Structure formats: structure tokens, C-alpha cells
Amino acid sequence: MGSACHTLSLPRSTWYRRQKQASSPDPDIDLKDRIQRLALAKSVYGYRRMTVELQRAGLIVNHKRVLRIMREDNLLCLRKRRFIKTTDSEHGLPVYPNLKIGLVVDGIDQLWVADITYIRLQGEFIYLAVILDAHSRRVIGWALSRRIDTELTLAALRMALKSRTVRPGLIHHSDQGVQYAATEYINLLKENGIQVSMSRRGTPYDNAQAESFMKTLKYEEVYLSDYANLTEARQSIGRFLEQIYNRERLHSKIGYVPPEEFEAGLSRHNQTTIC
Structure with missing residues (x-):
């Protein structure tokens, strides 16, 4: 077992829990998701x-x-704590129109979608910021932190900028949360020639693709794990995002291939067309 955990780069506690859940699926998984959101x-x-x-x-x-x-999920004690929501739109900062409406995305790096979610550890909550390419569904930037602040979203954006080519007309879409409306975040987008788009207030469907991804992450990784601390969570979640989701998981919206394989196919097609 030890060598298997090492090969898979999984914490021992996570390996045990997944083996147990693989043999007996959790009948409460849908209800747990509803309760956590509420x-x-x-x-x-x-x-x-x-x-x-x-x-x-x-x-x-x-x-x-x-x-x-x-x-079991330590949710009874939330009523006694000051809790920070993942979206705070009461900030007074400028907001931007939804540029996704009527937009047809037919290539990579035309539209990036961003979102934040919470993840429960054994004794605290941490926060994950993610940026996806809307065409390939590939995770192109992510960051994990105990703090839900602008530095969290900036870290994910910097990763995306480092790994991608910003094409003319590229749009970055998010909700109206203060982490995305912050001056430093907006300035970094504009400095790189990226257009800013935001969901209408109280309309999560405007960012449905990011919402769907977060649900996949919760069901296929987070709910199957029991992270002891931030380091363990970063190791397991990073492996899921970069190895499993981007390189192995078949995505129905892109012809049942992994996002990286889909992008590679686009690159080969474009080269053939040019020739």
C-alpha cells in the first residue's frame, strides 16, 4: 500500500478513504452538496x-x-463563526457588462472563465481560485489559500498568463466579487490586453461553465478525500487539476477526450490547414 500511495502521490489518509468509498459509494453525496451550499x-x-x-x-x-x-462535515459550528462568502458584491468597485451574451467561442484563448470555491479541511475552510479555457475546458490557472482575497485570484491569473498566449479579443469572465473587481486584478487584465466581463448580479447561470467545473471537482476529488491540512489539500487537488482533469478525464463537451488532448488536436488541425 505504501508504494502505491507513493506512486500515485497521494496522502495515506486519502488513499484509505478512497478505497473505502470505491467499494461502498456514499448515498449521501448529493445531499451533502446541497447542505454545504445552504x-x-x-x-x-x-x-x-x-x-x-x-x-x-x-x-x-x-x-x-x-x-x-x-x-460529520463540521457544519453545525458555522453559526458560531464569522463566515466569509465566496462572492462579495457589496464593494462599491466598478463592475463590467457581461460580454458572454451572444458570444460564439470557437477556439482556445478566446474566453477564460474564473471562479472561487471553498474546501473543507478537518478543522478549517480553505479557498480555491480557478481559471478555465472555455473552449477546451482546460484548467489554465489555479491557486489555493486560507485567505479569500485578491492575492488568491491574482495567483491563479498569473499562472494562466504564464502558461497561455493572450490572443487579440480575449475575454476574462467572472462574477462581480470583490476579488475580481479589485483594481490590482483589473489592471493586470488590462495590461495584458484582456477584456473584462462579469456575470449579472445574482445570476450564477451566467458563469455556468465554471460552476459546472467546481461541481465536478467536488464530486470527483474533494468529497472523496479527507485533507488534514493545506499542504495535503494542495498536493491532492493539484494532482487532480493538472494530471487527472487536464490529461486523463474524458470530457463529453469536447468529444470525450481530455482537455490537453483536445488542444493538441486543434494544434495539429491548424498546422495541417496552414500547410
């Missing part, structure tokens, strides 16, 4: 109000099951 939006809710909220949404669930899940 707990972030309504951090003062205890398990009884959470149960009623879920029932009002049409789920058949009792308070005992909700209490168990909230206790």
Missing part, C-alpha cells in the same frame, strides 16, 4: 431549519439524517 448561504441555520429548507426544496429527508451529515 450552510454557506445561511450560516446561522442549525439542523432543524436546514431540514425544513431542504424539505421546502422538495427533498425527502428527516432531521436525524441532516444532523448526522452536518455533524
Whole structure:
């Protein structure tokens, strides 16, 4: 087992948990996702109000099951903490129109989509910022931190800028959160000739591609792991993003090939066309 963990570059605790879950899929995985999202939006809710909220949404669930899940995921204590949401649009900074509306993306580096999500460790929450190429679905920039600040999103953007070629007309799309509206972030985009686009307020569907990716990340990596600390989370999540998602996972929207393979195919096609 030790050599297997070393070969896969996985923490031992994560390996054990995945082996256990592979043999017995978690029947609560969808409910856990709903509860975690509600707990972030309504951090003062205890398990009884959470149960009623879920029932009002049409789920058949009792308070005992909700209490168990909230206790296992350390969500009962959120009501006693100051909690920071991933999107803070009450900042007074300039916001930008949604340039995605009516946009047809037919090549890489025409549209980048960005988003932030939270990840629960054993005793705290950390935050992940990600940037995707909208055409290939490839993760081109990411950063992980205990702080949900502009430096988090800047780190992901700097990675994307380092790894990609900025093409004329490239659009960067995000929500209206303060981390994306910050002067330093906007300036870095404009200095590189990138147009700024933001979702309409309270309209998460405007950034549906990023939202869908975050759900994939949660279901295929985060919920199958039990990160002890930030270092362990960075190791496992980095492996998922760069190795599994970009190079191995088949994506239905791009013909059931991995994003890197899809981009390589585009490059070969373009070279053939030129010749």
C-alpha cells in the first residue's frame, strides 16, 4: 500500500478513504452538496431549519439524517463563526457588462472563465481560485489559500498568463466579487490586453461553465478525500487539476477526450490547414 500511495502521490489518509468509498459509494453525496451550499448561504441555520429548507426544496429527508451529515462535515459550528462568502458584491468597485451574451467561442484563448470555491479541511475552510479555457475546458490557472482575497485570484491569473498566449479579443469572465473587481486584478487584465466581463448580479447561470467545473471537482476529488491540512489539500487537488482533469478525464463537451488532448488536436488541425 505504501508504494502505491507513493506512486500515485497521494496522502495515506486519502488513499484509505478512497478505497473505502470505491467499494461502498456514499448515498449521501448529493445531499451533502446541497447542505454545504445552504450552510454557506445561511450560516446561522442549525439542523432543524436546514431540514425544513431542504424539505421546502422538495427533498425527502428527516432531521436525524441532516444532523448526522452536518455533524460529520463540521457544519453545525458555522453559526458560531464569522463566515466569509465566496462572492462579495457589496464593494462599491466598478463592475463590467457581461460580454458572454451572444458570444460564439470557437477556439482556445478566446474566453477564460474564473471562479472561487471553498474546501473543507478537518478543522478549517480553505479557498480555491480557478481559471478555465472555455473552449477546451482546460484548467489554465489555479491557486489555493486560507485567505479569500485578491492575492488568491491574482495567483491563479498569473499562472494562466504564464502558461497561455493572450490572443487579440480575449475575454476574462467572472462574477462581480470583490476579488475580481479589485483594481490590482483589473489592471493586470488590462495590461495584458484582456477584456473584462462579469456575470449579472445574482445570476450564477451566467458563469455556468465554471460552476459546472467546481461541481465536478467536488464530486470527483474533494468529497472523496479527507485533507488534514493545506499542504495535503494542495498536493491532492493539484494532482487532480493538472494530471487527472487536464490529461486523463474524458470530457463529453469536447468529444470525450481530455482537455490537453483536445488542444493538441486543434494544434495539429491548424498546422495541417496552414500547410
